[in-house]
Amino acid sequence: MAEDPRLRRILRALAWSGGFLAFIGAVAVTPFVLNLVAPNTLDWNRLSDISQSYGAVSLVISAAALLGVVTSIAFQAKQARLEGEQTFRAAHRELTMLTLTDSALLRCWEPPRIPMTEARWKQLIVTNLIVSMWASDHHLGRLNDGALRVVLGAHFRGEVARAHWENSGSMWRDHMAALEEPRRLRFVEIVDEVYHHAGETGPPVLDREFFIPGD
Structure with missing residues (x-):
């Protein structure tokens, strides 16, 4: 062993x-x-x-x-x-992938705050996994404030990204506030800031407009 x-x-x-x-x-x-x-x-x-x-x-x-x-x-x-952070991230990723394999397992998580289809809820679960990765990297110092703003600026150009934060942003804010760690609170503040700025710049790229039609 x-x-x-x-x-x-x-x-x-x-x-x-x-x-x-x-x-x-x-x-x-x-x-x-x-x-x-x-x-x-x-x-x-x-x-x-x-x-x-x-x-x-x-x-x-x-x-x-x-x-x-x-x-x-x-x-x-x-x-x-x-x-420890990498172990937690791996477990979170495996649990998320397991959830996506069976629609019945989606009911094991909290219900959406905003009415949506099952397909959209799956998209938001994966998006949450992406945001969690950035939160971990920011907390560990592998992603500074400036770099975080860059990736979020691109992220919030998409419709699904904005839908995720509209649905889950309040939960993220409450969770980080309960942890009482300044750097984690800073992460949520930056996400909120970039999210609101993206909304002011115009509508997002819609889900159906991400790619051109294939042959």
Whole structure:
């Protein structure tokens, strides 16, 4: 059975911490070891002057080691958050795809706020999956505010995209507000902003006008 990635991260963090503590311990016992092995003729006053310089150097080294430990732990925490977000996204995607395979499963989700056909509701479910992907990327910093506005500007040119936010926008706002995370609230604010701007620029490209008729 493959080793749990989270266990590996914990073990690495413990190894870093153990190494740091061992280093500090070695620094602490060094004066006592010197006292045991030093000859009686040793000039301790001169050694004291040297040890003061040594102490300054050891302090810098200890600070650097501590910084390394903190950096490693922070990196491990970020990796854990990324993996957790990716796991959630994969589960959400699989559940959505399962729903679309059986019309009866559509009733397992909340009903549409706005009356619509089953075909349109399926379109909105997929659109919600797309918006969720952008929300995740924005939250993790892979999509900044400017880039988010660009993709949303293109997104809201379409009829289905606008229908999705008209139906689901209030739920997104309530959900993000309940999470009380500034960056998630910022995402909804930007989506609202671009959605309203798209409505002011004119009508959307209709569903039936997306593509030219084929042969």
